């Protein structure tokens with residue numbers, strides 16, 4: 038246990054990036070704001086990362102937190118970027134308002150990412166069973182290419 042300055046115990050629960058609604062509106066594009074902060078969903082097949090398979094890292098478009106590595110991305114044919122796992126500790130989940138889906142959020146800023154679906158029995162391009170599918174809006178993500 039470190040007690041040095043910069044230790045942030047509140048990171049466990051409260052978002053570490055905590056902006057007002059107005060501040061988010063200024064920081065984000067209209068589409069990013071609508072999805073990240075108002076939990077909207079982009080039309081399937083329209084997102085810029087749906088068919089994007091370059092090596093790199095996907096960050097939160099709201100706060101820059103690293104969320105997904107390209108190695109976990111697969112083509113789910115569902116119309117949204119799909120990942121089989123998130124980077125450790127970067128994504129939190131809770132029951133959606135609709136009562137049955139599980140919403141996924143950026144742990145650092147509480148930005149809405151999409152939903153996670155479990156046990157669908159789908160396989161990745163190598164034939165490996167995918168335990169869970171993170172179905173994420175492209176607008177919630179910012180890709181950073183591997184150097």
Ligand SMILES: [Zn+2]
Pocket residue numbers: 097098099100101102143144145146147148
């Ligand atoms: Zn974030």
